[in-house]
Amino acid sequence: MATRVETAVSVDSVTIHRRAAGTVAVVGNPNAGKSSVFNRLTGLRQSTANYPGVTVERRVGRGVFGKTSLDLVDLPGTYSLSPNSTDERIAVDVLFGRVTGTRRPEALLAVIDATRLYQGLYLLQQLVELGRPMIVALTMTDAAQRQGLRIDYAALQEALGGVPVYPVVATTGRGFPALNEALGRLLETPAPRVVEHWAELRKVAAQLAERWHVGGVDLHPIEVERLLIDAGTQTAGTQLQEDLAAARKQLFGGAPPLAVEARRRYAWVRATLARVETPGSLVVSRGAALLEWINRPWPATALFVLTMALVFQAVFAWAKPFMDLIDAGISAIGAAIGAWLPPGALNSFVVDGAIAGVGSVIVFLPQILILFLFIIVMEDTGYLARAAFLVDRAMRVVGLSGQSVIPLLSSFACAVPAIMATRVIPNRRDRIATILAAPFMTCSARLPVYALLIAAFVPVRPVGIFNLQGLVLFGLYVIGILGGVGTALLLRRSVLRGENPTFILALPEFRMPNLQTVGLKLLDRVRVFLKRAGTVIFAVAVVVWALAYFPRSAAVDEHRTQARTVAAATLTGAELTKRYAAIDNEASAEHLAQSWLGRAGHVVEPVFRPLGWDWRVSAAVIAGFPAREVVVAVLGTIYAVGGDADEQTLAGQLTAARHPDGSLVFTLPMVLGLLLFYAWCLQCAATLAVIRRETNSWGWPVFAWTYMTALGYTGALLIYQLGS
């Protein structure tokens, strides 16, 4: 195959002290306990990076087993060698050595859930046929025991052509000494005897492999088998395609190859299961009865609403004190360093650029941490899948599936982790529709802008049992949801049209969350977030600072010095301090007015004039395009109340602002339009960067930005023009 790249030498990013004796792939069904096993075997000697071209994380770890050290590659969970999602494709590609930079694993460690042997055996049979040294770690043996399930390990080993089977409990470490020892001998373990189960397929595949080999295409017969069965999933030359089509016709007639394979293999699985497993008498415990009740539609709905309310409460209320603390800490550090450095460009860069930039990254951390914590716990307990099951019907109305609900809910905190969470959605069209709907949800960075404008322009007036201000805020959330849902619907009806998404999901059993698993996953995701979003947010902060700082005008500084001298001559004490502050703020505002940013505001003002904005608002909006949360600070500077001024002061300035012709800038239609603009506009470089990574294209982020900006602009225009 033309696209195939084999690297003979491992370029693993693990710091290699000693050369590993070999690479072992850790393979298994999703949720079988693979990461738990992997973590236990490698400890913290592991590293994560991305596979080239996709956002699937590549986890590699070094394990030392007796005298042997091995590189373990934790592959994404899969049910078979017929990939159904990006994750599964990577797992299969790594197994066949088709991924650049990752060595073809010499041996396999299969991680199989003892309570779900039925599906486990299917994958095991396929793995055995790869003909590499292999052992099985049979996890969840504690749960199997509780269910009264009895497994004949010797019979299982025999059925797998001699592959050794090690019962373990990945959460407690039971059975690991024996597993460790077996891993030490793994490379010398003979490959399993392949149980001939489909001679005809084997023969045809071998013939094709031979023929293609002569033509210069080197494929293992098993790879050819996969090409034969997973029709249309591979891009190969036309000659190969013709050969495959002919062979398929001969082997399967008109039947779908995948269906034929499933039938044959599961026939073997059922026969094997009957020999190796004795089902227990199902005792219904009280816990099970409760879980059963909780799973009924209405209790489940109530639980879902409660859970989501708790998540929101946690993300917004619990994180608040920490965010305030970080904010205060950053300001204090900035002030201290600002006082210590001589005034000038360097001072401003360090305080307003670098420190403020770092601050704007870590101020989000409390929320992100709490959000991730909830998502991971929901994942680990199996609740995430339950929630998806529950809301699937409702999501179908907008052309999505239940699996979109958690990403969409997460984006009320921040679209970046939300878009990262869309990876669980196997259907690409579904996934992209979800990615494009996510940035519409009211994220926490929009809140300061909403709070400012609402406090300034929406009167505190009771409406029924509610307050008008609260209602407007609620309305903005609704507008965001409508925008997102409408977009998903529109996309699914046009460019992303396709058959209704399916909803095939394995629903894991409820499990108590494991502290260590949760902790490790949390660290991992936060690290990825900091890398993905943190770097962008920081860079943006520095760039915006530079645009607002340069070029410096000597005239403004001179004017400021003069004003200060005059003030010092006439005032004293607190009066003087106040006057100084006012002078400084005015100087900042004048500097900003003739900075690149201020000039840009003047340049684009004509574009925004139909929306009722003056050059100041235009400049603030431009500054907000890479990161919407900076808008409030820019407005603060531009209206000469200082970047750190509280809402009240700034709100006062805004209500008084006038156009050159004397009319008020912030009229009600203009404010409502501005709010709508914020609700719908994609003003976040970090989100764009994440969309670009997750869709692996420039087209989608460019589309998302253009579309959302156009939508926000049009909305604001209509409201202003109709309202005035």
Next chain:
Amino acid sequence: MSDLKPGDRVRIDTIDTADPAVQRLMVLGLVEGAELKFLRSSLGGDPLEFRIYGASISLRRAQAQHFHVSQLGAHGNPG
């Protein structure tokens, strides 16, 4: 297989395999001869949840209707 009562135990007799989603389900073990227990339907009657030899799988009615099943007595034992 799309109109069952919770608790019903069934065996799959025949499958219309044309839908790729149906083929995915077959890879997950919903093949002819497999025995399942219908657990519940979700809010609004869809999707459905089945238990198959110890594992739970959910699918929509649209896919379920491609599986033709016969009811088992109370003694069927799909895990």
